Amino acid sequence: MRSTVEDLTTRARIRDAAIALFGRDGFSRATVRAVAADAGVSPGLVIHHFGSKEGLRQACDQHVLAQTASQGKEKADPSSTRHLIQDYLNHPGQYADEIAYIRRSLGDESDAGNAFFDAVVDQTQGIIEAGIEAGTIRDFEDVRSTAVIIASNSLAMLVLGRHLSRALGTDSGPGTDASETGGISPDLLRQLTLPALDIYTHGFYADARFLDAARDALQHNNATTQGREHAP
Amino acid sequence: MRSTVEDLTTRARIRDAAIALFGRDGFSRATVRAVAADAGVSPGLVIHHFGSKEGLRQACDQHVLAQTASQGKEKADPSSTRHLIQDYLNHPGQYADEIAYIRRSLGDESDAGNAFFDAVVDQTQGIIEAGIEAGTIRDFEDVRSTAVIIASNSLAMLVLGRHLSRALGTDSGPGTDASETGGISPDLLRQLTLPALDIYTHGFYADARFLDAARDALQHNNATTQGREHAP
DNA sequence: TTATATACTAAACACTTGTTCAATCAGCAG
DNA sequence: CTGCTGATTGAACAAGTGTTTAGTATATAA
Missing domain, CATH: 1.10.10.60 (Homeodomain-like)
Structure with missing residues (x-):
């Protein structure tokens, strides 16, 4: 009705x-x-x-979820979550209210936040699996955990967007739409795209020393409560 | 208690x-x-x-910031932010209140949240610069932006910790300290450490296709509002 | 037409909020 | 002892909260 x-x-x-x-x-x-x-x-x-x-x-909750779910399924082919953000850039301000609502939902104890996060993880996992098959994404052992990490990293830009702007000085001044809603400005995304893709392409560390050390530490340390050398 | x-x-x-x-x-x-x-x-x-x-x-705000600042400066040598979280694992529940407070501060419009995020970024940047000089971390063009991204990714585990637990099913059940405070359980961190370090070591994509495409798109598209191919 | 159901408002209600205030109580200087 | 200062409380206050209620308008169906 x-x-x-x-x-x-x-x-x-x-x-x-x-x-x-x-x-x-x-x-x-x-x-x-x-x-x-x-x-x-x-x-x-x-x-x-x-x-x-x-x-x-x-x-x-219901309305925002239904709206973003339909949006998400339309653009779920090549890239992942950030495609949604990119789409938001091309239509600036149109989904600003919904995005701010989701950002708040992710922080609060909210069913909508849970559902949204899970949907992003599932969608990311599907993209990773397709990318592995197509050869564009590395073949990960634990695809689920990798999807959770990628989703967490991507949504961090949504939740922490206000801090990203401030820390980079890309704030377009007070009173801007971005600083009001806490959203990510186009300038900010442009500045972060290449460094993020650089890490996602060539990694962050110069070699596998940290990874090997962590792998050894975790294997030798399975049952105990100690868990050292998680970095960064 | x-x-x-x-x-x-x-x-x-x-x-x-x-x-x-x-x-x-x-x-x-x-x-x-x-x-x-x-x-x-x-x-x-x-x-x-x-x-x-x-x-x-x-x-x-003042008390939590002073406490975490002194904690941060003590352990600011080898790894980065996750060292703080790891330290929290070895002393479970001791800093739970302060961590939950910071998590809330990062989401709300709070001076303490701003100061904490900036401190983490600055500390991360210092670690990256030291790592570059030591040869353990890749030599990035834009160290500041890289530090912001790493800090954002790390703090995402704090802010979105509740969702990470749920999406991975590592929830130790309701009523647990971790699910109450929204903190990260040792099991969760153990499960995410290797996949995260894998990405940070060998990257996420199989090759540089996405990075090259984004670099071209951004160079050919400097003045316009269009900013395509930010992925993932 | 009347009747009925719904959209809608203004006012009030019951409760919670942050804050104030007068009145104690304890310790300490003279 | 007296006098003073700060800690502490219980009660009260004013403003704001979500919600209720009585009442009015409007439109549709019989």
Whole structure:
């Protein structure tokens, strides 16, 4: 009874305002009154449509997940997660609210954050397996763990985007859309692309010394609680 | 089960309770009354000692930063950030509150989070420069950006630790210390160490195709807003 | 037309929030 | 002892919170 038809109704306006506010201020800091004001309705109507603030959150979770899931499946061929971010660059600001919402969900204890992370990992794993078969990606022993690491590294740019901008001085100044939403600016992504791909192509260490040392340490140290030489 | 000694002053007890609660529930969700209850004092005394809830937060920021800064400078020689996490593994649960606090600070808009991230980047950069000189780390063109990427990747395990556990099924079950605090369990780190070091040693891609393509795309595309082929 | 159901608002309710305040209590200087 | 200062509390306050409720408008169906 819902979905596309009601998507232009008051209910959808409330939900979109909630997505924007939850993403910007977090779920607990954003108030029902602020959502109502942004949507141009009364606070009571928000409860009337969604039952409670928690119900509103679940509706937001569901909508954002459905939207990003359809987006993700469309562009899941050559590269991996960063393709989604790149797509966001070509349509700047369009998905800003949803992205900020996901960033908050990943940090909070949220079902939507869990589902999103798992979806990214699964998608990454599929890409790695296809890349291995095509010869473009190295043949890893533990594909699952590798996918988790790649997904974690990629999503780190989303979660820590604000810090990346600041640490590199690529901040376009206060008041910018990127610094407001914490998103990644095109300039920042351009600056980080080559160094990241360099590591992903030629590695970070000059040789296999650290890897061999860690492998030995872990083999000689399987049952004990000691786990030394994890670096970096 | 509070920390080791009751030798602390009341002010310190309040601050430690606040660090634990702010880290577990976030600043806005944690209430002054809950902090007071955990510290065994009245809500008014919290305000008496710290002026306001915001003052309490700044005291927590200052204390956690001072503690982690001294910790960081002690172990800043061979490896990088993960050395800090590894040290945390050898002393399980001891720094759990501070780590959860930092994880929350990195996600929220917090001065402590900014300072911590910048400190990790600076420390990582120093390690990279030393490694380049020693020949253990590859000679990167843009050391700063590389340091930011490495720091981001490392801190991602902190921020996204809960998702890593779940996606790998290494969760030691609900009620565990790791799943409560969102920290990284020793098992999880052991499982991720070799795949991560494998990427950091031999790279992720099988050859330089993606890197070359991205370099060409960025050179031919300097002034425009288009920025294609960032992968993965 | 009436009747019914729904969208919607304004106001109030019950509760929690951070904070204040007067009043104790303990230690210490004179 | 008195007097003073800071720690500490219990109660209260003002503002904000999510939610409820009574009531109004609107539209659709009979």
